Amino acid sequence: MPKQAMAKAVQQRTLKTRAKLLDAAQAVISESGYEAMRVEEVVLRAGVAKGTFFSHFKDKDALMDQLIGAEIDRHLDGIEALDAPTSIAEMVEAMLPMITFMTCERYVFDLILRHSGAAANADIGPIAMTFGRHAEVVTKWLWEKPFRKDISAELQAEGVQAFMVQAISLMFCALHNSVTPRERLETYLSAWLMPTA
Amino acid sequence: MPKQAMAKAVQQRTLKTRAKLLDAAQAVISESGYEAMRVEEVVLRAGVAKGTFFSHFKDKDALMDQLIGAEIDRHLDGIEALDAPTSIAEMVEAMLPMITFMTCERYVFDLILRHSGAAANADIGPIAMTFGRHAEVVTKWLWEKPFRKDISAELQAEGVQAFMVQAISLMFCALHNSVTPRERLETYLSAWLMPTA
DNA sequence: ATTTTTAATTGACCGCGGTCATTTTTGTGT
DNA sequence: ACACAAAAATGACCGCGGTCAATTAAAAAT
Known part of the structure; x- marks a missing residue:
């Protein structure tokens, strides 16, 4: 039987509970940061039992995946609204708010890295989705305003992501934190997108 | 008082115990892999108490850092013995054994990523050291046999690392695992080191 | 209405990494 | 030899993520 056919099975109680959990988690994070979030604290605030948490989210990471993925998506909305950058500096500038969020905590960045690729073929998590989306946006930019013509826009975009990760890692x-991420990323992307030899 | 002056303070018992712990850990890993390693199992085999483990290693990760770092170092020895590659294919070929090890387990790769940069200024762990060493080797290659002349060999080497990480991540x-890591890395490095526009 | 089925919730429990006050061992001064 | 101080080892204990058989609530079948 196809999953679609039995979509009815979910009760509104479920949605209520999930919303309570998400709200509680967000509250804790707003107060104390991502790293400090404890499942026990979240269920306490949400007023549900611990087991309930894990019947809504596979594990703690899955919740983080959703919350952080949503946050990145918000930044991507802003990025997508922009015009295609005409210079490396502009491109870096556009990506900087997102990068700033990604590096707000070491814990957050590690989690993003771990989830940037889909683990199993079926479950492409929110964060993995954002990486796909980001690649699309950059590809579109490079399609409109090409920097290099010897390689595809897709490949250029993959490189942009690789260098973004590298720049963040070094933060x-x-x-290596004498230079700012902005400077470093500009150096990388200039060499990647505007080679002169 | 300088640390050097009080180097005497370490007893042989300490070295014995540390060796026992390392051996036990390596044994467990050889049998069941890195991910399956449990501190409790290691101390059981080593015949010491749990607390002893943590007076020798800051945490479980620190032990892993040492063991995995040593393994990477062994691969780097092999790489360093090679002549500077004259083509991208050769370069990828040279790095492939190391990459294969780094990707033997998801857990291993995640740990390597987390430790590839020195967290605090003082403690540059074994894995972080290997990344420095790897960069040096590649820099030397690019110095001897330059691919690009518009950017420094150091910057080229940083890019090689960024793309290596990217290629591994996609594994x-x-x-994205329809193409082999070798193919992907060759594509990346060709675009990075031999741009034609 | 009542039974039956199915989904959702519960909380005691477990595994495992990590801590720390206490005890044991080792080296040193007398 | 003995006392004493410093280093090392110990194991009971804790925090926290995650599990699961049992319980309760909701929807479907009668």
Whole structure:
């Protein structure tokens, strides 16, 4: 039997509970940050039992995936509303708010990295979706305003993501944080998108 | 008082115990893989108490850092013995054994990523060291046999690492594993090191 | 209305990483 | 030899994510 056919099975009680859990989690995070979030604290505030949490979310990471994914999506909305950047500096500028969020906590960045690719073929999580979306946006930019013509816009976009991750990673590295992420990313993307040899 | 002056303070008992712990850990890993390693199992085999483990290693990750770092170092020894590659294919070929190890388990790759940058200024862990070493080796290659001349060998090497990480990440992504890591990395590095526009 | 089926919730329980006051061992000064 | 101080080892204990058999509430069948 196809899943679609039995979509009726979900009760509104379920939606209420899930909303309570999401709200409670968001509240905790707003107060104390992502890393400090405890499942026990969330269920306490939501007024449900611990087991209920795990019948709504596969594990703690799944909740984080949703919340963080939603936040990134909000930033992507802003990015998507922009015109295609005409310079590297503009491109970096456009991506900076999203990057700032991604690096607000070490914990957040690690989680994003872990979820940036879909683990199983079926469950492409919210964060993995945002990476797909980001690649699309950048691809569109590069399609409209091409920097390099020897390789496809898709490949260029993949490189942009790779360098974005690299630039962010080095932010958490005590050895390499003398330069700002903006500067570093500009250096990378100039070399990647505007090679002169 | 400088640390050097009081180096005497370590007893042989300490070295014995640490060796026992490392051996036990390696044994467990050889049998069941990295992910399956449990601190309780290790201390049981080593014949010491649980607390002893944590007086030798800050946490479980620190042990993993050492073991995995040592393994990567072994691969780097092999890489370093090679001549500077004259083509992208050769370069990828040289790095492939190391990459294969890094991707032997999802858990291993995640841990490597988390430790690839030094967290605090003081403690540059074994894995972070290997990333530095790898960058040096690639820089030397690019110095001897330059691909691009518009950017420094160091920057080229940073890009190689960024693309290596990207290629590996996509291996664990169910959506993008139709192409082999070798192929993907060759595509990336060709575009990065031999741009034609 | 009443039974039956199915979905949702519960909380005691477990696994495992990590801590710390206490005890044991080792090296040192007398 | 002995006392004493410093280092190392111990294991009971804790925090927290995650499980599952049992219970309760909701929808469907009668």
